[in-house]
Amino acid sequence: MKAWKLLGLALVGYSLYAGLMFEVPRLVILNETIRNLYFHVPMWFTMIALLGGSLAYSIRLLRSGDAGQALDLDRDRQAKNFAEVAMVFALLGLFTGMVWAKATWGAYWTADPKLNGTAVTLLIYAAYFVLRGSVDDPEKKARLGAVYNVFAFVLMIVFIGILPRMTDSLHPGNGGNPAFGNYDLDNGMRLVFYPAVLGWIFTGWWIATLRVRLARLTS
Amino acid sequence: MADLFRSEGKIYVVLAVLGILFVGLAAYLIWMDRRLAKLEKQK
Numbered sequence: 001m002k003a004w005k006l007l008g009l010a011l012v013g014y015s016l017y018a019g020l021m022f023e024v025p026r027l028v029i030l031n032e033t034i035r036n037l038y039f040h041v042p043m044w045f046t047m048i049a050l051l052g053g054s055l056a057y058s059i060r061l062l063r064s065g066d067a068g069q070a071l072d073l074d075r076d077r078q079a080k081n082f083a084e085v086a087m088v089f090a091l092l093g094l095f096t097g098m099v100w101a102k103a104t105w106g107a108y109w110t111a112d113p114k115l116n117g118t119a120v121t122l123l124i125y126a127a128y129f130v131l132r133g134s135v136d137d138p139e140k141k142a143r144l145g146a147v148y149n150v151f152a153f154v155l156m157i158v159f160i161g162i163l164p165r166m167t168d169s170l171h172p173g174n175g176g177n178p179a180f181g182n183y184d185l186d187n188g189m190r191l192v193f194y195p196a197v198l199g200w201i202f203t204g205w206w207i208a209t210l211r212v213r214l215a216r217l218t219s
Numbered sequence: 220m221a222d223l224f225r226s227e228g229k230i231y232v233v234l235a236v237l238g239i240l241f242v243g244l245a246a247y248l249i250w251m252d253r254r255l256a257k258l259e260k261q262k
Contacts, residue, residue, distance in 0.1 A: 001252060009245050016237050020230060032221050206248065213255045217262070 005206045011199025015039075018192045025186055029104055036100050038192050042200035043093035044118075048156075049201045050086035050208055051125075054079045055153045058146035065143070076142035077219075078212050079149060080132065083125060085208040090122055105170060114171035117159035124152050124159075 019038040027034060057079035064072035097115070098108045109115060128148055135141040169175030224230065 001249065005248075005252070009248070013241055013245070016241055017234065020234055020237070026220055203248075206252075210248070210251055210255060213259065217255065217258050 004202050008199050008202025008206060011195045012203055013199075015042075015192055015196035015199060019196070022192060023188055025189070033100060033103055034189075036096065037189065038196045040093060040096040040100060041193070042197045043089050043096060044160075045197045046200045046204035047086045047089040047093060050082050050089065050204055051153055051156060053205065053208070054082035054086060055149055057082060058149040061142055061146045071139050071142055073138055073142055074216070076138075076145065077215050079146060080129075081211045081215060082208045083128060083149070085204060085211060087122065087125055089204055090118065090125075094118060094122070110170055112164075112171055113167050113169050114160065114164040114174050117164055121156045121159050124155055128152055 015038050019035050024032070024034050057075045061071060061073075061075035061079060064075060097118075101110065101115075102108045128145065131148055132141050132145045135144055164171065164174040167175055169177065171177065221230070
């Protein structure tokens with residue numbers, strides 16, 4: 001068992017314990033829900049990391065066809081599986097966010113740039129899978145999927161990272177709200193938050209590699 | 220804040236529940252990894 005996999009588990013386990021037991025700032029409205037920072041936010045960081053991995057495999061797939069060689073379709077397998085696991089983390093981020101929103105904003109959903117941006121991103125990647133499904137030939141499927149993946153990633157960055165910061169938003173970190181990283185994230189919280197993000201990225205990556213290995217064995 | 224809740228020691232119940240879930244999921248991942256490694260060796 002590779003060390004990074006166990007480290008990922010250890011960091012997540014630590015964040016579960018410390019996330020509940022360590023002190024947090026006492027803020028109005030949020031109260032104890034501020035601890036969701038340790039779980040809801042890492043879901044999104046993990047999604048971004050996995051989509052980055054998927055993008056990298058897609059680019060490598062396209063490059064494998066250089067100089068007239070056949071495409072290395074294993075890279076397509078990796079791109080697809082990393083995107084799939086990323087979508088699971090996106091859904092987890094979405095649902096945990098909705099529960100948190102209900103408790104703090106009074107509604108499961110609001111007409112908010114960040115929230116709508118994440119929903120749109122989910123749809124963009126859903127279209128990636130639909131596009132793949134619409135093509136039978138494996139090489140065409142891989143090539144078309146890879147090119148689309150590049151655009152999808154860029155759009156993801158725009159819809160969840162750029163547009164929400166440019167306009168009014170309820171969501172922390174956007175529209176003039178302090179991110180949890182500014183003055184609300186005291187050093188005590190950083191001690192739990194950063195390991196949690198790292199732990200979940202490692203664990204999410206591990207899950208993606210497991211799916212790839214299973215797909216190879218059952219191909 | 221959940222001060223009364225914590226002073227009654229109930230937070231440890233929450234911790235135990237999450238701990239059980241976590242150990243279960245971790246064990247599953249490790250088992251899956253080992254299983255796949257074995258199958259890959261056979262191939």
